[in-house]
Ligand SMILES: Cc1ncc(C[n+]2csc(CCOP(=O)(O)OP(=O)(O)O)c2C)c(N)n1
């Protein structure tokens with residue numbers, strides 16, 4: 001530990017899910033990512049897509065890890081970025097849903113094909129593409145469920161994985177409409 | 184072209200005028216020719232032609248910091264923009280409001296590695312508060328107006344606007360500034376919590392060993408903030424110390440002022456910080472030069488932090504109360520509350536605290552002995568201060584020992600009169616910065632306190648100084664060493680002076696003469712004051728080559744990795760070896 005480092009050795013690092021509303025313009029994502037790399041914060045997952053065409057806004061869902069002091073820092077640093085309008089800490093706010101989509105290609109022949117389909121069915125994966133020697137499955141859900149599915153598929157044959165990263169939203173009737181109107 | 188339309192370049196200049204710009208520091212090139220063409224006819228904006236784009240930004244910084252206005256810069260694409268990067272980083276670190284306009288290759292050539300193309304927004308992203316690449320001429324005016332809002336609101340900083348040449352030439356309908364509060368301001372203007380103010384006021388009044396520590400944020404908040412801070416100090420009759428960036432907020436002559444704190448701060452300031460029971464930080468950011476070893480920083484104190492930037496609070500030091508907002512607004516509320524409570528309650532007696540502080544003062548940590556004929560650098564600054572304190576004097580500095588000596592021995596009685604590169608520590612800052620200050624205050628005495636090595640970093644600006652007849656005094660503490668580097672090598676690396684000797688120096692007097700300005704030299708203490716007098720009396724610019732003691736060290740000092748109460752006062756001080764962790768620190 002450096003002598004200039006904060007005294008927070010006893011504090012545990014936890015995973016946090018942040019939800020940002022930002023201007024959909026070039027450079028915004030670069031600033032957000034640059035903040036994390038420049039200041040040495042972790043990014044475990046990041047997704048970004050436009051959510052409001054008229055107001056030209058995007059949502060960034062971001063999973064990071066750190067002590068509560070670091071997370072507070074991350075949130076206030078994010079708010080300093082001019083095109084970042086809303087920073088919500090979903091983990092802190094209450095119950096929320098985290099979901100992700102995975103596309104999994106499996107190259108498989110013989111008896112394992114039946115096994116692959118059985119597993120896919122158990123996980124409620126959709127089969128999007130079939131050839132005599134391969135499948136492409138689509139699966140959505142919690143990241144841990146996707147991890148488990150990918151793990152099983154890997155043991156059956158050669159795989160190729162494409163995952164979207166986590167998208168998140170709070171449970172219940174609370175919305176951001178008021179906050180968005182202030183932008 | 185219809186009547187209502189002007190070209191993009193003209194719109195930019197018009198927008199600058201609308202935002203109150205009177206001076207712009209710049210250097211031309213292919214990608215900004217339309218802008219220079221628009222400037223050619225313009226009577227409202229004075230263009231100052233610097234000799235290097237880095238200097239343009241530092242000049243704008245000097246202008247901004249001495250006036251409180253936004254500093255404005257114009258550079259060409261590619262090398263013009265990359266040269267400006269050091270200045271922008273400096274402005275970001277020290278929270279200086281700057282607008283930097285850069286030329287860019289035409290939009291259809293962006294991404295083709297065109298001549299003098301650089302990814303300027305990419306390169307400058309981490310060193311600006313915000314930046315824009317203007318791809319749509321319709322948005323041009325709005326972007327310029329917004330840039331000014333962003334640069335000057337909240338925690339000020341540099342904003343870069345990259346302007347492709349075709350945008351500068353396209354037809355634009357001029358759009359006036361709509362003065363609405365920028366949405367980004369909402370982040371800062373959190374309503375001040377009166378409850379919190381009254382808690383803090385009580386804390387301060389009940390403290391037995393309080394200290395106030397003020398920083399550059401007080402200067403940025405405007406002269407009123409400095410007045411309010413001084414008022415608070417006086418009501419509470421408590422000690423106050425200032426960071427390098429905050430010097431001048433409380434007059435040096437105030438009896439409660441303990442001098443600067445931090446690595447080269449006074450013994451009394453650092454020990455008072457270490458032993459306080461309540462600390463009020465106003466507009467400073469617990470920089471590592473100030474705190475020393477964090478796990479031993481003011482260990483038994485309750486801490487309050489006022490800052491306009493929420494991310495500064497709890498960044499490196501956890502505080503008990505954080506108040507986000509503009510210093511002057513919060514200070515005014517706090518002063519009111521303290522006054523109110525002051526009448527009702529008796530303040531805790533601070534007699535013991537002050538007698539303790541006076542004992543620390545008796546150490547006379549800034550004492551030095553001027554013996555023999557050689558000029559002690561400390562004496563040079565002291566004499567300079569004595570000779571100039573009755574003028575409206577503005578000081579800029581470079582970076583090194585001379586900078587610290589200036590901070591220690593020159594007295595600052597007002598804010599905005601001290602321009603130094605604090606956060607980035609940029610050698611070469613002082614000379615161009617003095618250009619900006621002198622442009623803003625043509626009649627005032629502007630002095631760049633310089634080191635011979637730092638001077639060489641931006642000495643091309645002598646040419647600018649001559650062109651605009653700026654009567655800047657360049658006061659070089661010439662020790663023939665990169666003194667601060669030499670000092671660290673002496674203290675931490677067994678006096679192995681690797682590459683820190685400033686060899687092959689020019690004859691500074693002849694150098695001055697070659698630019699047609701005055702050069703002075705002094706190497707004997709008996710002639711020091713006469714030389715300073717002569718320098719001040721010369722109407723035009725002067726280079727004063729002050730030959731000082733070569734191997735003088737800057738003390739007192741908190742060795743890197745040490746705590747406030749582990750200061751060393753001189754080379755003979757029984758010093759421990761710097762810890763391994765300390766050695767790794769900058
Ligand atoms: C651009 C830049 N390069 C390197 C440094 C590292 N550095 C800090 S002080 C210093 C020596 C400065 O020498 P001089 O200007 O003669 O000042 P002195 O310390 O001798 O007063 C150096 C090299 C710096 N601060 N800035």
Ligand SMILES: [Mg+2]
Pocket residue numbers: 583634635636660661662663664665666
């Ligand atoms: Mg030197």
